[in-house]
Amino acid sequence: MRWYSFLFTLATLVIGTLGATQDNNGETIVQVVYNYNPSQVVAAVAGSLYLLASACLFARTFSNRAWWGLCLPIGSLCIAVGFFIRIALPKDPNSLMIFILQQLLILLSPAAFLAFNYILYGRFVANCVDPSYSWVPPRKVAKWFVTSDVTTFLIQSGGGGLQTSKNVSTDKLGANVMLAGLALQAVSFAFFILLSLHVYRRIRADGISPSREHWGPIVPTLFFSSAMFMVRCIYRTIELGQGSGGYLMTHEIWFYVLDTLPLFIGISVYVPFWPSKYLVIKTGLPMSEK
Numbered sequence: 178m179r180w181y182s183f184l185f186t187l188a189t190l191v192i193g194t195l196g197a198t199q200d201n202n203g204e205t206i207v208q209v210v211y212n213y214n215p216s217q218v219v220a221a222v223a224g225s226l227y228l229l230a231s232a233c234l235f236a237r238t239f240s241n242r243a244w245w246g247l248c249l250p251i252g253s254l255c256i257a258v259g260f261f262i263r264i265a266l267p268k269d270p271n272s273l274m275i276f277i278l279q280q281l282l283i284l285l286s287p288a289a290f291l292a293f294n295y296i297l298y299g300r301f302v303a304n305c306v307d308p309s310y311s312w313v314p315p316r317k318v319a320k321w322f323v324t325s326d327v328t329t330f331l332i333q334s335g336g337g338g339l340q341t342s343k344n345v346s347t348d349k350l351g352a353n354v355m356l357a358g359l360a361l362q363a364v365s366f367a368f369f370i371l372l373s374l375h376v377y378r379r380i381r382a383d384g385i386s387p388s389r390e391h392w393g394p395i396v397p398t399l400f401f402s403s404a405m406f407m408v409r410c411i412y413r414t415i416e417l418g419q420g421s422g423g424y425l426m427t428h429e430i431w432f433y434v435l436d437t438l439p440l441f442i443g444i445s446v447y448v449p450f451w452p453s454k455y456l457v458i459k460t461g462l463p464m465s466e467k
Contacts, residue, residue: 212422262282298319310375359410
């Protein structure tokens with residue numbers, strides 16, 4: 178995400194939080210936005226697990242000099258920091274800075290996980306099989322889908338800005354815009370999964386058995402990781418669709434079960450199945466890491 182997109186998101190989140198807490202009858206930011214008291218213990222456990230995953234992924238990246246994959250451990254580290262900051266929320270539930278920081282890190286960091294899968298797809302198709310298998314030129318997949326993610330996130334941010342209005346119709350419009358942004362993001366990632374399935378179908382149609390190829394483990398690993406990320410996309414869409422007082426948004430357990438945990442599983446699968454071990458050019462020689 179470019180710097181201006183980040184600044185726009187930050188400004189919208191600040192304005193949205195301030196707007197949501199106006200005329201709150203003495204309630205804190207946490208009470209107004211979450212309607213529950215965040216668990217410090219669970220946040221600490223989540224932060225520790227993501228920190229451990231980040232350390233393992235950094236080790237994989239540096240040992241294989243796979244600099245193209247740095248977005249994965251960096252994203253894991255950022256989300257870990259977000260959870261550690263979240264620990265302070267119950268003690269200072271009216272701190273706008275603490276709330277904004279943990280929200281930004283926890284909500285934005287998963288974009289790096291999706292980007293890793295886009296990059297992996299492009300490198301796999303371009304170097305291990307046949308670029309013609311892909312509907313989208315493999316070298317452009319990461320650029321196109323990252324652009325799509327940024328666009329849909331800005332739509333969500335714009336909706337959040339509209340929700341700060343005291344006008345009921347404008348507030349409802351903002352909620353619908355945010356929901357549309359989330360739905361489009363889910364559709365975009367679903368198309369990426371469909372793109373991956375199409376490549377797999379072409380591979381099998383050509384009589385190639387992935388299980389017999391050196392690059393074979395990349396296919397199920399990419400599918401599994403993407404499925405975990407899709408769970409999070411669907412959860413976020415349903416959560417927002419239920420509204421600010423909806424069951425999912427007001428019960429913290431679902432945030433961890435359907436968001437935090439699937440993301441963690443989706444990145445952790447790359448620890449034992451780090452792609453650099455399997456990415457090979459068509460001659461069978463290992464790819465040079467850049």
